[in-house]
Amino acid sequence: xxxxxxxxxxxxxxxxxxxxxxxxxxxxxxxxxxxxxxxxxxxxxxxxxxxxxxxxxxxxxxxxxxxxxxxxxxxxxxxxxxxxxxxxxxxxxxxxxxxxxxxxxxxxxxxxxxxxxxxxxxxxxxxxxxxxxxxxxxxxxxxxxxxxxxxxxxxxxxxxxxxxxxxxxxxxxxxxxxxxxxxxxxxxxxxxxxxxxxxxxxxxxxxxxxxxxxxxxxxxxxxxxxxxxxxxxxxxxxxxxxxxxxxxxxxxxxxxxxxxxxxxxxxxxxxxxxxxxxxxxxxxxxxxxxxxxxxxxxxxxxxxxxxxxxxxxxxxxxxxxxxxxxxxxxxxxxxxxxxxxxxxxxxxxxxxxxxxxxxxxxxxxxxxxxxxxxxxxxxxxxxxxxxxxxxxxxxxxxxxxxxxxxxxxxxxxxxxxxxxxxxxxxxxxxxxxxxxxxxxxxxxxxxxxxxxxxxxxxxxxxxxxxxxxxxxxxxxxxxxxxxxxxxxxxxxxxxxxxxxxxxxxxxxxxxxxxxxxxxxxxxxxxxxxxxxxxxxxxxxxxxxxxxxxxxxxxxxxxxxxxxxxxxxxxxxxxxxxxxxxxxxxxxxxxxxxxxxxxxxxxxxxxxxxxxxxxxxxxxxxxxxxxxxxxxxxxxxxxxxxxxxxxxxxxxxxxxxxxxxxxxxxxxxxxxxxxxxxxxxxxx
Amino acid sequence: xxxxxxxxxxxxxxxxxxxxxxxxxxxxxxxxxxxxxxxxxxxxxxxxxxxxxxxxxxxxxxxxxxxxxxxxxxxxxxxxxxxxxxxxxxxxxxxxxxxxxxxxxxxxxxxxxxxxxxxxxxxxxxxxxxxxxxxxxxxxxxxxxxxxxxxxxxxxxxxxxxxxxxxxxxxxxxxxxxxxx
Numbered sequence: 001x002x003x004x005x006x007x008x009x010x011x012x013x014x015x016x017x018x019x020x021x022x023x024x025x026x027x028x029x030x031x032x033x034x035x036x037x038x039x040x041x042x043x044x045x046x047x048x049x050x051x052x053x054x055x056x057x058x059x060x061x062x063x064x065x066x067x068x069x070x071x072x073x074x075x076x077x078x079x080x081x082x083x084x085x086x087x088x089x090x091x092x093x094x095x096x097x098x099x100x101x102x103x104x105x106x107x108x109x110x111x112x113x114x115x116x117x118x119x120x121x122x123x124x125x126x127x128x129x130x131x132x133x134x135x136x137x138x139x140x141x142x143x144x145x146x147x148x149x150x151x152x153x154x155x156x157x158x159x160x161x162x163x164x165x166x167x168x169x170x171x172x173x174x175x176x177x178x179x180x181x182x183x184x185x186x187x188x189x190x191x192x193x194x195x196x197x198x199x200x201x202x203x204x205x206x207x208x209x210x211x212x213x214x215x216x217x218x219x220x221x222x223x224x225x226x227x228x229x230x231x232x233x234x235x236x237x238x239x240x241x242x243x244x245x246x247x248x249x250x251x252x253x254x255x256x257x258x259x260x261x262x263x264x265x266x267x268x269x270x271x272x273x274x275x276x277x278x279x280x281x282x283x284x285x286x287x288x289x290x291x292x293x294x295x296x297x298x299x300x301x302x303x304x305x306x307x308x309x310x311x312x313x314x315x316x317x318x319x320x321x322x323x324x325x326x327x328x329x330x331x332x333x334x335x336x337x338x339x340x341x342x343x344x345x346x347x348x349x350x351x352x353x354x355x356x357x358x359x360x361x362x363x364x365x366x367x368x369x370x371x372x373x374x375x376x377x378x379x380x381x382x383x384x385x386x387x388x389x390x391x392x393x394x395x396x397x398x399x400x401x402x403x404x405x406x407x408x409x410x411x412x413x414x415x416x417x418x419x420x421x422x423x424x425x426x427x428x429x430x431x432x433x434x435x436x437x438x439x440x441x442x443x444x445x446x447x448x449x450x451x452x453x454x455x456x457x458x459x460x461x462x463x464x465x466x467x468x469x470x471x472x473x474x475x476x477x478x479x480x481x482x483x484x485x486x487x488x489x490x491x492x493x494x495x496x497x498x499x500x501x502x503x504x505x506x507x508x509x510x511x512x513x514x515x516x517x518x519x520x521x522x523x524x525x526x527x528x529x530x531x532x533x534x535x536x537x538x539x540x541x542x543x544x545x546x547x548x549x550x551x552x553x554x555x556x557x558x559x560x561x562x563x564x565x566x567x568x569x570x571x572x573x574x575x576x577x578x579x580x581x582x583x584x585x586x587x588x589x590x591x592x593x594x595x596x597x598x599x600x601x602x603x604x605x606x607x608x609x610x611x612x613x614x615x616x617x618x619x620x621x622x623x624x625x626x627x628x629x630x631x632x633x634x635x636x637x638x639x640x641x642x643x644x645x646x647x648x649x650x651x652x653x654x655x656x657x658x659x660x661x662x663x664x665x666x667x668x669x670x671x672x673x674x675x676x677x678x679x680x681x682x683x
Numbered sequence: 684x685x686x687x688x689x690x691x692x693x694x695x696x697x698x699x700x701x702x703x704x705x706x707x708x709x710x711x712x713x714x715x716x717x718x719x720x721x722x723x724x725x726x727x728x729x730x731x732x733x734x735x736x737x738x739x740x741x742x743x744x745x746x747x748x749x750x751x752x753x754x755x756x757x758x759x760x761x762x763x764x765x766x767x768x769x770x771x772x773x774x775x776x777x778x779x780x781x782x783x784x785x786x787x788x789x790x791x792x793x794x795x796x797x798x799x800x801x802x803x804x805x806x807x808x809x810x811x812x813x814x815x816x817x818x819x820x821x822x823x824x825x826x827x828x829x830x831x832x833x834x835x836x837x838x839x840x841x842x843x844x845x846x847x848x849x850x851x852x853x854x855x856x857x858x859x860x861x862x863x864x
Binding site (some may be wrong): 051052053054056058063065066068071073074075076078079081082088089091092093094097098101102103131171610 | 762779820823824825826828829830831832833834835838840841842843844848849850851852855
């Protein structure tokens with residue numbers, strides 16, 4: 001038995017065979033990629049450029065911008081120092097050497113005395129194209145041999161960069177705000193006429209006639225910088241000499257059709273001509289090609305055939321087995337919804353979202369950035385979901401897709417992100433119920449998104465429509481945190497404040513608990529602390545000083561003009577505040593406000609409202625302060641409000657009046673225009 | 684090296700305030716330990732231990748937590764001010780790491796002048812250097828971000844590795860006082 005067992009054991013070990021698994025080849029960064037796939041974007045923390053510290057985390061929109069840009073400017077300052085004292089930074093201990101930690105290369109005079117091909121390459125590498133061209137000319141004059149590859153490389157770069165040195169790459173912080181740093185607005189013709197590129201082109205034409213590459217490069221460059229007429233002339237010349245256009249040139253041509261032809265039908269026919277030409281030359285279209293066609297279609301917004309054409313193009317892509325990129329879909333969206341009214345009856349956006357998500361799943365939960373137009377997708381989709389479709393589920397679907405995986409990198413700059421979230425919240429406020437909206441608000445504001453005045457106003461509308469009393473107090477702190485309650489833009493702050501106070505005072509006293517009334521009164525006191533009441537005499541003296549100083553010199557007057565105007569109250573605001581404070585039983589505070597109003601009556605627009613005066617009066621009566629009560633009643637009488645009889649009645653019933661105050665009251669009664677007031681019997 | 688030794692010898696004999704000022708400039712690498720603390724911990728005096736201060740007469744000199752925990756407490760109630768692996772077995776770049784650290788401290792002392800309320804903590808992870816510490820809120824965040832960008836860029840260009848600043852802020856230097864000595 002034992003033997004048998006032993007035998008079996010031997011047998012089993014004998015049959016087991018060690019299989020060495022095949023080595024999986026991995027890239028040097030595969031560990032990092034795997035780690036990266038484990039983390040998910042939470043989407044509510046401050047951006048990583050900001051230091052995680054309450055003092056250093058910005059909440060206001062413009063602060064976010066200024067802090068990120070100041071970090072970038074610090075880096076630039078360091079870069080300047082590094083380049084200026086480059087000898088101090090030459091010690092290279094890194095293995096392998098990291099070029100971006102080394103100072104920029106400074107060219108020595110001796111290098112230019114006897115230039116050769118390597119000097120030109122070096123200059124190209126350090127982005128000095130114009131100098132490289134000069135070196136090339138010098139070489140040509142000195143009869144130094146330069147290879148064709150070098151010439152063509154230089155020529156290509158000059159074409160792309162329009163006879164200029166290429167712009168230095170922006171730092172990531174600046175890149176995020178690039179729309180504000182260097183404006184890239186409407187497409188304009190920027191090609192430099194008779195620049196060095198064209199001179200170079202003429203020269204190369206003589207040196208190597210009928211060269212494919214040279215002709216294609218210059219046409220691409222011209223079309224990129226929208227010099228279409230000349231580009232068309234050169235294309236005609238190419239056709240005469242039987243020079244073939246390549247796919248890149250065709251793509252640029254397709255993209256700039258809208259600036260070549262005016263008429264929509266002519267544009268489409270021209271596109272068909274180009275495509276037929278490509279077919280005869282046996283050039284297979286690629287993704288960029290289709291995107292360019294769609295781009296052109298989008299530029300002819302009100303053509304009726306556009307949607308059908310766009311769909312047929314997408315179908316054509318399917319038959320050619322080309323996967324559409326996000327840019328393609330972005331163009332399709334814009335073609336289907338050219339303005340707010342057209343296309344709302346179609347469900348194309350929903351279909352596109354399904355398609356994109358399917359593509360994302362098939363592609364291993366990752367989307368490639370293939371085309372330069374891909375960056376527009378999310379902001380366009382959200383824009384159209386808001387203005388045309390008005391479909392809340394669709395908008396949420398888009399937002400969920402944005403937060404998936406690494407999709408957030410398709411948001412290219414702050415401007416697009418801002419418009420994306422503006423649209424998203426506008427739609428949420430308009431359609432959805434509070435239980436769904438508030439989680440989004442809590443998670444995105446203020447770290448990811450700082451809403452503007454407009455959006456906050458819509459938020460106020462939303463809160464007041466749904467009567468979300470829990471949020472009434474919070475809105476104030478939100479507004480302060482978002483920098484909307486600022487003396488810098490007093491007019492907007494005042495408008496917002498008025499709406500907010502209207503919201504707080506809208507409800508009746510009986511609706512709210514005393515706790516809440518106390519909270520509102522606290523808000524009122526903080527408002528007064530933030531924007532202190534300033535007597536108008538004082539501001540006048542300020543102005544006088546400013547005038548005097550302006551006589552003294554321009555500089556000082558500029559300073560005084562820069563000084564912010566103090567926040568100016570008006571009757572409405574003050575009456576809201578009186579109402580808040582008197583409901584919170586703060587007699588001193590509300591009386592102080594009333595006094596302020598009485599003293600500055602000439603300067604403040606809008607009178608006090610009857611509701612606030614009545615609230616104040618009832619508080620006075622509670623305090624048994626007859627004189628003050630009579631003063632308030634007098635004001636009511638002067639403003640001839642309908643509530644005068646009630647006011648007199650209130651005082652009459654609750655306080656025992658002496659002879660003097662009785663006569664005062666009678667006088668008010670006699671002077672008032674309201675008949676009912678005269679009927680009240682004074683006891 | 685010889686001359687430096689000489690100088691220290693001379694200074695150890697001297698006792699005028701002027702010379703103490705010079706010693707500070709030689710030994711001073713930290714932003715907070717300036718002035719009085721150096722006097723308290725001056726090694727040039729006899730029978731004293733390094734970095735262990737003597738009581739002042741009125742016992743009113745403020746110390747931070749880090750200063751109050753004397754060197755013998757390292758590893759018990761406080762940790763090191765610099766974290767790296769070069770002093771482990773087969774560690775690389777021992778002397779370079781030390782001089783780099785000294786340089787970084789001096790650089791921060793000069794660039795973030797009078798801003799750091801604690802010692803600078805230098806952590807080395809992989810090829811990265813992470814600098815952290817407590818900074819007072821005496822300048823606008825904009826300027827602070829400028830300094831962060833500037834420091835990161837220039838230090839990484841000098842040391843040829845990515846340098847990151849991870850600072851925290853405190854209201855004033857009084858907030859970091861642990862005890863009076």
